[in-house]
Amino acid sequence: MRHELVVCTRNRPDDTLRCLESVATQTRSPDRVIVVDSSDTDATKHVTETFARTSGLAVDFFHSAPGLTLQRNAALDHLDESTDVVHFVDDDAILDPAYLHGILAAFEDHPQAGGAGGRICNLPEHLPNRLRRIFLLNSRNQGVLLRSGVNVLSFTGDRPRRVGWLSGCSMSYRCRSITGLRFDESRSGNGVGEDVDFSARVAARAELVWTPLAVLEHRQSPINREDQATVMRRVIRSRWRLAADRVGQVSRTAVLYAIAGEVLISLTKAGRHRSRGLARHAFAHLAAVGDIIKGTPV
Known part of the structure:
Protein backbone atom coordinates (compact mmCIF):
# COMPACT_ATOMS: atom_id res chain seq x y z
CA MET A 1 0.00 0.00 0.00
CA ARG A 219 0.59 20.93 20.27
CA GLN A 220 -1.46 23.85 19.08
CA SER A 221 0.98 26.51 17.95
CA PRO A 222 0.22 30.12 18.97
CA ILE A 223 1.45 31.29 15.55
CA ASN A 224 -1.26 32.23 13.03
CA ARG A 225 -4.02 31.83 15.61
CA GLU A 226 -7.00 34.18 15.61
CA ASP A 227 -8.56 35.40 18.86
CA GLN A 228 -11.20 33.18 20.44
CA ALA A 229 -14.19 35.39 19.58
CA THR A 230 -13.18 35.61 15.91
CA VAL A 231 -12.72 31.86 15.73
CA MET A 232 -16.11 31.22 17.33
CA ARG A 233 -17.86 33.52 14.86
CA ARG A 234 -16.16 31.69 11.99
CA VAL A 235 -17.14 28.33 13.49
CA ILE A 236 -20.79 29.39 13.55
CA ARG A 237 -20.60 30.63 9.96
CA SER A 238 -19.02 27.31 9.02
CA ARG A 239 -21.89 25.38 10.59
CA TRP A 240 -24.37 27.55 8.69
CA ARG A 241 -22.42 26.86 5.51
CA LEU A 242 -22.62 23.10 6.14
CA ALA A 243 -26.38 23.43 6.42
CA ALA A 244 -26.62 25.57 3.27
CA ASP A 245 -24.53 23.02 1.37
CA ARG A 246 -26.59 20.14 2.81
CA VAL A 247 -23.56 18.39 4.23
CA GLY A 248 -24.63 15.39 6.28
CA GLN A 249 -27.85 16.07 8.17
CA VAL A 250 -26.90 19.60 9.23
CA SER A 251 -29.89 21.96 9.07
CA ARG A 252 -30.25 25.71 9.43
CA THR A 253 -33.00 25.35 12.03
CA ALA A 254 -30.77 23.15 14.19
CA VAL A 255 -27.82 25.53 13.81
CA LEU A 256 -29.93 28.48 15.05
CA TYR A 257 -31.38 26.35 17.86
CA ALA A 258 -27.88 25.48 19.04
CA ILE A 259 -26.81 29.14 18.90
CA ALA A 260 -29.78 30.11 21.07
CA GLY A 261 -28.86 27.37 23.52
CA GLU A 262 -25.23 28.47 23.70
CA VAL A 263 -26.23 32.10 24.31
CA LEU A 264 -28.69 31.08 27.04
CA ILE A 265 -26.22 28.80 28.80
CA SER A 266 -23.33 31.27 28.56
CA LEU A 267 -25.32 34.27 29.80
CA THR A 268 -26.77 32.26 32.69
CA LYS A 269 -23.30 31.13 33.76
CA ALA A 270 -21.89 34.62 33.21
CA GLY A 271 -24.45 36.08 35.59
CA ARG A 272 -23.93 33.34 38.16
CA HIS A 273 -20.14 33.53 38.13
CA ARG A 274 -19.81 37.21 37.12
CA SER A 275 -17.67 36.11 34.20
CA ARG A 276 -16.92 38.60 31.45
CA GLY A 277 -15.37 35.80 29.41
CA LEU A 278 -18.62 33.85 29.29
CA ALA A 279 -20.52 37.02 28.43
CA ARG A 280 -18.14 37.70 25.54
CA HIS A 281 -18.64 34.10 24.42
CA ALA A 282 -22.41 34.67 24.27
CA PHE A 283 -22.06 37.96 22.41
CA ALA A 284 -19.73 36.30 19.88
CA HIS A 285 -22.55 33.88 19.06
CA LEU A 286 -24.99 36.76 18.65
CA ALA A 287 -22.49 38.56 16.43
CA ALA A 288 -22.21 35.40 14.32
CA VAL A 289 -25.96 35.55 13.69
CA GLY A 290 -25.39 39.05 12.33
CA ASP A 291 -22.61 37.66 10.13
CA ILE A 292 -25.02 35.04 8.78
CA ILE A 293 -27.67 37.66 8.00
CA LYS A 294 -25.08 39.81 6.19
CA GLY A 295 -23.78 36.80 4.27
CA THR A 296 -20.23 37.07 5.65
CA PRO A 297 -18.15 34.21 4.21
CA VAL A 298 -16.45 31.64 6.40
Whole structure:
Protein backbone atom coordinates (compact mmCIF):
# COMPACT_ATOMS: atom_id res chain seq x y z
CA MET A 1 0.00 0.00 0.00
CA ARG A 2 1.70 3.18 -1.20
CA HIS A 3 1.07 6.07 1.18
CA GLU A 4 2.16 9.71 1.20
CA LEU A 5 2.06 12.19 4.07
CA VAL A 6 1.19 15.88 3.72
CA VAL A 7 2.14 18.73 6.04
CA CYS A 8 0.68 22.16 5.24
CA THR A 9 2.35 25.04 7.04
CA ARG A 10 2.75 28.80 7.25
CA ASN A 11 5.42 30.70 9.22
CA ARG A 12 6.04 27.80 11.61
CA PRO A 13 9.50 26.41 10.80
CA ASP A 14 10.18 25.14 14.32
CA ASP A 15 6.81 23.38 14.59
CA THR A 16 7.25 21.92 11.12
CA LEU A 17 10.66 20.53 12.00
CA ARG A 18 9.35 18.84 15.15
CA CYS A 19 6.51 17.31 13.15
CA LEU A 20 8.87 16.05 10.44
CA GLU A 21 11.22 14.60 13.03
CA SER A 22 8.32 12.56 14.41
CA VAL A 23 7.54 11.37 10.87
CA ALA A 24 11.12 10.11 10.59
CA THR A 25 10.57 7.83 13.61
CA GLN A 26 7.63 5.95 12.05
CA THR A 27 7.71 2.16 12.04
CA ARG A 28 5.99 2.30 8.63
CA SER A 29 7.63 5.20 6.82
CA PRO A 30 5.64 7.08 4.19
CA ASP A 31 6.72 6.58 0.61
CA ARG A 32 6.92 10.35 0.30
CA VAL A 33 6.48 13.43 2.47
CA ILE A 34 4.94 16.52 0.86
CA VAL A 35 5.40 19.89 2.57
CA VAL A 36 3.19 22.68 1.23
CA ASP A 37 4.36 26.02 2.59
CA SER A 38 2.86 29.49 2.34
CA SER A 39 5.34 31.27 4.62
CA ASP A 40 6.53 34.83 4.24
CA THR A 41 10.20 33.74 4.50
CA ASP A 42 12.37 30.83 3.35
CA ALA A 43 12.90 29.50 6.90
CA THR A 44 10.53 26.55 6.47
CA LYS A 45 12.02 25.73 3.09
CA HIS A 46 15.51 25.57 4.60
CA VAL A 47 14.26 23.40 7.49
CA THR A 48 12.55 21.02 5.06
CA GLU A 49 15.59 20.78 2.76
CA THR A 50 17.86 20.00 5.71
CA PHE A 51 15.44 17.35 6.94
CA ALA A 52 15.28 15.80 3.46
CA ARG A 53 19.07 15.49 3.35
CA THR A 54 19.39 13.88 6.78
CA SER A 55 16.23 11.79 7.23
CA GLY A 56 16.58 9.35 4.35
CA LEU A 57 12.93 9.99 3.42
CA ALA A 58 11.69 11.16 0.04
CA VAL A 59 10.59 14.75 0.67
CA ASP A 60 9.11 17.26 -1.78
CA PHE A 61 8.62 20.93 -0.95
CA PHE A 62 6.07 23.15 -2.69
CA HIS A 63 5.19 26.78 -2.16
CA SER A 64 1.57 27.87 -2.27
CA ALA A 65 -0.50 30.99 -1.88
CA PRO A 66 -1.73 31.41 1.72
CA GLY A 67 -4.87 29.52 2.66
CA LEU A 68 -5.08 26.06 4.22
CA THR A 69 -7.63 24.74 1.73
CA LEU A 70 -5.50 26.01 -1.17
CA GLN A 71 -2.52 24.19 0.31
CA ARG A 72 -4.41 20.96 0.85
CA ASN A 73 -5.64 21.01 -2.75
CA ALA A 74 -2.11 21.72 -3.98
CA ALA A 75 -0.97 18.59 -2.15
CA LEU A 76 -3.71 16.54 -3.79
CA ASP A 77 -2.56 17.83 -7.17
CA HIS A 78 1.00 16.62 -6.47
CA LEU A 79 0.18 13.10 -5.27
CA ASP A 80 1.76 10.27 -7.19
CA GLU A 81 -0.83 8.55 -9.37
CA SER A 82 -0.04 5.20 -7.76
CA THR A 83 -0.63 6.41 -4.21
CA ASP A 84 -3.27 4.45 -2.30
CA VAL A 85 -3.52 6.52 0.89
CA VAL A 86 -2.81 10.17 1.66
CA HIS A 87 -2.27 11.31 5.25
CA PHE A 88 -2.87 14.89 6.37
CA VAL A 89 -1.31 15.93 9.68
CA ASP A 90 -0.95 19.43 11.11
CA ASP A 91 2.44 21.08 11.29
CA ASP A 92 2.11 21.35 15.08
CA ALA A 93 1.35 17.65 15.57
CA ILE A 94 3.81 15.13 17.00
CA LEU A 95 3.23 11.55 15.82
CA ASP A 96 3.76 8.49 17.97
CA PRO A 97 6.22 6.13 16.19
CA ALA A 98 3.38 3.67 15.46
CA TYR A 99 0.97 6.34 14.18
CA LEU A 100 1.13 5.50 10.48
CA HIS A 101 1.17 1.78 11.24
CA GLY A 102 -2.09 2.25 13.17
CA ILE A 103 -3.73 4.22 10.36
CA LEU A 104 -2.73 1.70 7.69
CA ALA A 105 -3.91 -1.16 9.89
CA ALA A 106 -7.31 0.54 10.11
CA PHE A 107 -7.53 0.63 6.32
CA GLU A 108 -6.40 -2.99 6.07
CA ASP A 109 -8.93 -4.12 8.68
CA HIS A 110 -11.74 -2.04 7.14
CA PRO A 111 -11.43 -2.47 3.36
CA GLN A 112 -14.57 -0.39 2.76
CA ALA A 113 -13.26 2.58 4.73
CA GLY A 114 -12.62 5.73 2.74
CA GLY A 115 -10.95 7.61 5.58
CA ALA A 116 -9.30 7.04 8.95
CA GLY A 117 -8.17 9.21 11.84
CA GLY A 118 -6.20 8.65 15.02
CA ARG A 119 -6.41 9.46 18.72
CA ILE A 120 -5.32 12.94 19.77
CA CYS A 121 -3.81 12.09 23.15
CA ASN A 122 -3.85 15.58 24.72
CA LEU A 123 -7.55 16.39 24.37
CA PRO A 124 -9.39 17.55 27.51
CA GLU A 125 -11.63 15.05 29.26
CA HIS A 126 -14.97 14.52 27.51
CA LEU A 127 -17.79 15.46 29.90
CA PRO A 128 -21.15 15.32 28.12
CA ASN A 129 -23.62 17.76 29.69
CA ARG A 130 -27.34 17.03 29.58
CA LEU A 131 -28.35 20.64 28.94
CA ARG A 132 -25.82 20.97 26.14
CA ARG A 133 -27.10 17.73 24.62
CA ILE A 134 -30.64 19.14 24.68
CA PHE A 135 -29.45 22.14 22.64
CA LEU A 136 -27.53 19.90 20.18
CA LEU A 137 -24.21 21.24 21.46
CA ASN A 138 -22.83 17.88 22.55
CA SER A 139 -23.57 14.17 22.44
CA ARG A 140 -22.94 10.99 24.35
CA ASN A 141 -21.64 9.57 21.06
CA GLN A 142 -18.12 10.46 20.02
CA GLY A 143 -17.01 11.34 16.49
CA VAL A 144 -20.46 12.43 15.34
CA LEU A 145 -21.56 15.42 13.26
CA LEU A 146 -24.78 16.70 14.81
CA ARG A 147 -27.69 18.32 12.97
CA SER A 148 -26.56 21.61 14.52
CA GLY A 149 -23.22 21.34 12.69
CA VAL A 150 -21.42 20.72 16.00
CA ASN A 151 -18.68 18.15 15.44
CA VAL A 152 -18.02 16.03 18.53
CA LEU A 153 -14.46 14.77 18.82
CA SER A 154 -13.45 11.18 19.50
CA PHE A 155 -11.82 11.25 22.92
CA THR A 156 -11.60 7.71 24.23
CA GLY A 157 -12.07 4.08 23.25
CA ASP A 158 -10.08 0.88 23.03
CA ARG A 159 -11.23 -0.24 19.59
CA PRO A 160 -11.91 1.37 16.19
CA ARG A 161 -15.30 2.97 15.65
CA ARG A 162 -17.16 4.41 12.69
CA VAL A 163 -17.36 8.21 12.80
CA GLY A 164 -19.05 10.98 10.87
CA TRP A 165 -16.06 13.28 10.37
CA LEU A 166 -12.27 13.46 10.83
CA SER A 167 -10.13 16.07 12.56
CA GLY A 168 -7.84 18.02 10.23
CA CYS A 169 -4.76 17.31 12.36
CA SER A 170 -5.26 13.56 11.87
CA MET A 171 -7.07 12.56 8.70
CA SER A 172 -6.06 10.01 6.11
CA TYR A 173 -7.97 9.06 2.96
CA ARG A 174 -8.00 6.22 0.51
CA CYS A 175 -7.31 8.05 -2.74
CA ARG A 176 -9.98 6.23 -4.69
CA SER A 177 -12.56 7.47 -2.17
CA ILE A 178 -11.77 11.15 -2.69
CA THR A 179 -11.56 11.17 -6.49
CA GLY A 180 -13.04 14.43 -7.74
CA LEU A 181 -13.36 15.97 -4.26
CA ARG A 182 -11.66 19.23 -3.37
CA PHE A 183 -11.26 21.22 -0.19
CA ASP A 184 -13.49 24.31 -0.18
CA GLU A 185 -11.21 27.17 -1.20
CA SER A 186 -13.81 29.77 -0.28
CA ARG A 187 -12.95 29.03 3.36
CA SER A 188 -10.25 31.64 3.83
CA GLY A 189 -7.21 31.76 6.10
CA ASN A 190 -6.78 28.67 8.23
CA GLY A 191 -9.97 27.25 6.72
CA VAL A 192 -12.13 26.93 9.84
CA GLY A 193 -14.37 23.87 9.40
CA GLU A 194 -12.66 22.70 6.22
CA ASP A 195 -11.86 19.32 7.78
CA VAL A 196 -15.47 18.73 8.83
CA ASP A 197 -16.78 19.79 5.43
CA PHE A 198 -14.39 17.59 3.44
CA SER A 199 -14.52 14.51 5.65
CA ALA A 200 -18.31 14.58 5.96
CA ARG A 201 -18.56 14.65 2.17
CA VAL A 202 -16.25 11.63 2.06
CA ALA A 203 -18.49 9.94 4.65
CA ALA A 204 -21.38 10.21 2.17
CA ARG A 205 -19.34 7.97 -0.15
CA ALA A 206 -17.60 5.56 2.21
CA GLU A 207 -17.30 4.92 5.94
CA LEU A 208 -14.84 6.80 8.12
CA VAL A 209 -13.00 5.05 10.93
CA TRP A 210 -11.38 6.37 14.12
CA THR A 211 -8.68 4.17 15.60
CA PRO A 212 -7.07 4.41 19.06
CA LEU A 213 -4.00 2.60 17.71
CA ALA A 214 -2.78 5.69 15.83
CA VAL A 215 -1.74 8.23 18.47
CA LEU A 216 -0.54 11.79 18.07
CA GLU A 217 -0.21 14.91 20.18
CA HIS A 218 -1.60 18.17 18.83
CA ARG A 219 0.59 20.93 20.27
CA GLN A 220 -1.46 23.85 19.08
CA SER A 221 0.98 26.51 17.95
CA PRO A 222 0.22 30.12 18.97
CA ILE A 223 1.45 31.29 15.55
CA ASN A 224 -1.26 32.23 13.03
CA ARG A 225 -4.02 31.83 15.61
CA GLU A 226 -7.00 34.18 15.61
CA ASP A 227 -8.56 35.40 18.86
CA GLN A 228 -11.20 33.18 20.44
CA ALA A 229 -14.19 35.39 19.58
CA THR A 230 -13.18 35.61 15.91
CA VAL A 231 -12.72 31.86 15.73
CA MET A 232 -16.11 31.22 17.33
CA ARG A 233 -17.86 33.52 14.86
CA ARG A 234 -16.16 31.69 11.99
CA VAL A 235 -17.14 28.33 13.49
CA ILE A 236 -20.79 29.39 13.55
CA ARG A 237 -20.60 30.63 9.96
CA SER A 238 -19.02 27.31 9.02
CA ARG A 239 -21.89 25.38 10.59
CA TRP A 240 -24.37 27.55 8.69
CA ARG A 241 -22.42 26.86 5.51
CA LEU A 242 -22.62 23.10 6.14
CA ALA A 243 -26.38 23.43 6.42
CA ALA A 244 -26.62 25.57 3.27
CA ASP A 245 -24.53 23.02 1.37
CA ARG A 246 -26.59 20.14 2.81
CA VAL A 247 -23.56 18.39 4.23
CA GLY A 248 -24.63 15.39 6.28
CA GLN A 249 -27.85 16.07 8.17
CA VAL A 250 -26.90 19.60 9.23
CA SER A 251 -29.89 21.96 9.07
CA ARG A 252 -30.25 25.71 9.43
CA THR A 253 -33.00 25.35 12.03
CA ALA A 254 -30.77 23.15 14.19
CA VAL A 255 -27.82 25.53 13.81
CA LEU A 256 -29.93 28.48 15.05
CA TYR A 257 -31.38 26.35 17.86
CA ALA A 258 -27.88 25.48 19.04
CA ILE A 259 -26.81 29.14 18.90
CA ALA A 260 -29.78 30.11 21.07
CA GLY A 261 -28.86 27.37 23.52
CA GLU A 262 -25.23 28.47 23.70
CA VAL A 263 -26.23 32.10 24.31
CA LEU A 264 -28.69 31.08 27.04
CA ILE A 265 -26.22 28.80 28.80
CA SER A 266 -23.33 31.27 28.56
CA LEU A 267 -25.32 34.27 29.80
CA THR A 268 -26.77 32.26 32.69
CA LYS A 269 -23.30 31.13 33.76
CA ALA A 270 -21.89 34.62 33.21
CA GLY A 271 -24.45 36.08 35.59
CA ARG A 272 -23.93 33.34 38.16
CA HIS A 273 -20.14 33.53 38.13
CA ARG A 274 -19.81 37.21 37.12
CA SER A 275 -17.67 36.11 34.20
CA ARG A 276 -16.92 38.60 31.45
CA GLY A 277 -15.37 35.80 29.41
CA LEU A 278 -18.62 33.85 29.29
CA ALA A 279 -20.52 37.02 28.43
CA ARG A 280 -18.14 37.70 25.54
CA HIS A 281 -18.64 34.10 24.42
CA ALA A 282 -22.41 34.67 24.27
CA PHE A 283 -22.06 37.96 22.41
CA ALA A 284 -19.73 36.30 19.88
CA HIS A 285 -22.55 33.88 19.06
CA LEU A 286 -24.99 36.76 18.65
CA ALA A 287 -22.49 38.56 16.43
CA ALA A 288 -22.21 35.40 14.32
CA VAL A 289 -25.96 35.55 13.69
CA GLY A 290 -25.39 39.05 12.33
CA ASP A 291 -22.61 37.66 10.13
CA ILE A 292 -25.02 35.04 8.78
CA ILE A 293 -27.67 37.66 8.00
CA LYS A 294 -25.08 39.81 6.19
CA GLY A 295 -23.78 36.80 4.27
CA THR A 296 -20.23 37.07 5.65
CA PRO A 297 -18.15 34.21 4.21
CA VAL A 298 -16.45 31.64 6.40
